[in-house]
Amino acid sequence: MRSGEEEGLYILTTQTISGIAQRFADDGFTPVGRLISPADLAQYRDIYDRFLSGDIESGEKRTDLGSHVERKEGVRENITQIIWPSALYPPLKDLPLHEKALSTARELIGADAELDFDMMIHKAPHTAVPTPWHQDAAYWVDMPDKRAVSIWIALDDADLDNGCMWYVRGSHREPLRPHHPTSDGKNIECDCSEDEPGATPVPVRAGEAVAHSGSTLHYSRGNSTDGVRRAYILNYRPRRDDRTRTADGRRPRTQRERAEGPQLRRDRAVSRAAVRPAEAADRRSARTAVALPPPTSRRGHFARPGPERPERQAVNAVTLTGAVMTHPRRISAAGEIAAKDPRGRIQVVQDPDPSGPPTALRTANPSWSCVGDAATHHIVFQDDVILAQGFFDQVEKVAAAVPGEAVAFYEGWEGRNSGVVRLGALTGASWAYAVDEHVPSLALMLPAEAARGYARFAAEHGDGWPYDVVIQRYLKALGIPVRIAVPSTVDHDDVPSLAGNSKHGWRRATYFTDAAAEVVSPDCASFPVVPFYQYGESKCAVRQDGRWEYLDTDRYLRRIGLAERCDATSPGTREPDRPPSINAGTSS
Numbered sequence: 001m002r003s004g005e006e007e008g009l010y011i012l013t014t015q016t017i018s019g020i021a022q023r024f025a026d027d028g029f030t031p032v033g034r035l036i037s038p039a040d041l042a043q044y045r046d047i048y049d050r051f052l053s054g055d056i057e058s059g060e061k062r063t064d065l066g067s068h069v070e071r072k073e074g075v076r077e078n079i080t081q082i083i084w085p086s087a088l089y090p091p092l093k094d095l096p097l098h099e100k101a102l103s104t105a106r107e108l109i110g111a112d113a114e115l116d117f118d119m120m121i122h123k124a125p126h127t128a129v130p131t132p133w134h135q136d137a138a139y140w141v142d143m144p145d146k147r148a149v150s151i152w153i154a155l156d157d158a159d160l161d162n163g164c165m166w167y168v169r170g171s172h173r174e175p176l177r178p179h180h181p182t183s184d185g186k187n188i189e190c191d192c193s194e195d196e197p198g199a200t201p202v203p204v205r206a207g208e209a210v211a212h213s214g215s216t217l218h219y220s221r222g223n224s225t226d227g228v229r230r231a232y233i234l235n236y237r238p239r240r241d242d243r244t245r246t247a248d249g250r251r252p253r254t255q256r257e258r259a260e261g262p263q264l265r266r267d268r269a270v271s272r273a274a275v276r277p278a279e280a281a282d283r284r285s286a287r288t289a290v291a292l293p294p295p296t297s298r299r300g301h302f303a304r305p306g307p308e309r310p311e312r313q314a315v316n317a318v319t320l321t322g323a324v325m326t327h328p329r330r331i332s333a334a335g336e337i338a339a340k341d342p343r344g345r346i347q348v349v350q351d352p353d354p355s356g357p358p359t360a361l362r363t364a365n366p367s368w369s370c371v372g373d374a375a376t377h378h379i380v381f382q383d384d385v386i387l388a389q390g391f392f393d394q395v396e397k398v399a400a401a402v403p404g405e406a407v408a409f410y411e412g413w414e415g416r417n418s419g420v421v422r423l424g425a426l427t428g429a430s431w432a433y434a435v436d437e438h439v440p441s442l443a444l445m446l447p448a449e450a451a452r453g454y455a456r457f458a459a460e461h462g463d464g465w466p467y468d469v470v471i472q473r474y475l476k477a478l479g480i481p482v483r484i485a486v487p488s489t490v491d492h493d494d495v496p497s498l499a500g501n502s503k504h505g506w507r508r509a510t511y512f513t514d515a516a517a518e519v520v521s522p523d524c525a526s527f528p529v530v531p532f533y534q535y536g537e538s539k540c541a542v543r544q545d546g547r548w549e550y551l552d553t554d555r556y557l558r559r560i561g562l563a564e565r566c567d568a569t570s571p572g573t574r575e576p577d578r579p580p581s582i583n584a585g586t587s588s
Contacts, residue, residue: 172214327358377395
């Protein structure tokens with residue numbers, strides 16, 4: 001590729017295009033030359049550094065790709081990743097790179113390519129943490145159209161010592177390798193090494209780029225130098241409407257849509273690729289471990305049609321046990337929470353490995369296992385909660401009314417289920433059924449038999465995934481519905497997160513009351529459409545043929561024939577810039 005330097009002119013000759021496309025097709029990666037002129041580099045670096053310093057706020061879109069390695073003292077992240085910087089700072093899209101990269105992407109994967117998402121990946125001096133080997137396609141295994149290209153642009157000279165890209169030549173033509181979570185469960189990796197046949201480093205100069213297929217094995221070493229290594233990555237996929245239809249015309253759920261942890265929302269771009277092959281075994285194992293009668297599903301006048309389930313009669317007596325899962329540093333706070341139960345049924349369960357990597361999953365297992373022998377229900381709290389007055393009376397009443405359901409007494413400010421709570425509040429509901437997302441687990445009650453089976457399921461199938469994702473998979477395998485209190489009768493206390501979740505933004509209930517209702521109705525709203533706002537994009541969760549589908553709001557309005565009507569009622573408005581898709585992978 002040749003690029004003119006005068007005024008950042010970008011020139012692709014037919015011969016150059018052909019050579020690049022052929023190398024991309026043959027090898028699964030190819031250098032594409034200079035995409036940022038020397039004159040423009042300073043501007044890109046300045047914007048990049050403003051993100052790193054916090055001058056441009058990135059909130060929960062800033063995460064640590066190297067969180068599986070213990071950080072050195074004074075290091076905020078081992079590998080800083082900032083997802084969707086162009087959505088956070090729209091002027092980025094108006095600079096020359098986006099047009100040049102789009103032109104390149106269309107030459108490599110087709111004229112229907114569009115920007116899917118962008119990200120910044122920064123390796124600070126002497127952090128020396130490698131990005132694990134992986135394939136980006138492991139993050140979106142459900143997509144029928146696998147075409148994808150990541151264009152990795154260096155803002156500093158990238159070499160072997162500071163973390164240039166490595167690829168395995170031809171690996172894009174091989175079957176996708178099995179991936180598993182990193183040790184902290186926040187990213188994925190696969191077995192590969194620099195000794196793999198075809199493994200090739202690709203050093204590039206500042207402003208130059210290398211493109212790779214979504215199926216190409218890649219990684220990068222850590223930065224062991226005195227300088228920074230700043231990379232800006234633009235990821236391209238076919239147009240949304242082209243890539244997201246299966247043979248029967250439906251849009252498949254993405255991995256993130258199936259199981260999105262609160263960080264992961266780190267997004268924590270935690271992939272569910274490693275979960276899929278085990279799903280059938282999960283269901284068989286869970287049903288063998290726990291045999292429950294069909295759960296109750298009742299709907300009040302405000303509810304819309306939802307999944308039909310056989311009715312189950314209320315029970316006359318509830319025997320409750322429970323636990324507060326805690327770390328030794330929070331033992332006092334956990335004791336105070338347990339003491340709020342006037343009948344003394346709640347015990348404190350400490351992290352069995354308090355010096356290990358912070359994770360709620362490790363303490364959740366013994367917390368659910370301590371269910372009493374005669375218990376009908378078991379509730380588990382995290383150690384940073386605030387309980388409404390009359391909370392335990394509410395717990396017993398709802399357990400008696402709907403004994404076969406899971407009950408979440410808290411839902412946070414963001415996510416799909418926060419939309420459920422908001423709709424519930426608007427329609428006067430006291431309870432609302434959760435959509436197919438991670439289960440709110442700050443204060444969660446299960447039928448005793450389900451509680452007893454959880455630890456075995458988590459031990460066999462948890463494999464490092466976040467706690468709220470594992471329990472969502474477990475309850476889904478059992479067919480147990482999750483109802484959420486409206487309003488929440490549990491809130492998050494304003495204390496720092498020991499697991500590093502404080503950076504995820506507002507950690508409060510969507511809607512909290514400090515006094516639980518004295519009368520508990522079993523009626524529970526089941527909404528067929530739930531609007532919510534996520535990562536700068538208006539979306540809808542839509543129940544379709546017994547499963548949840550997640551759509552951009554404008555697409556849903558077009559589907560039901562209301563788009564033109566909505567446009568007509570909003571004169572003078574324009575369609576907002578749409579941030580990229582949520583199907584993020586990582587690119588070293």
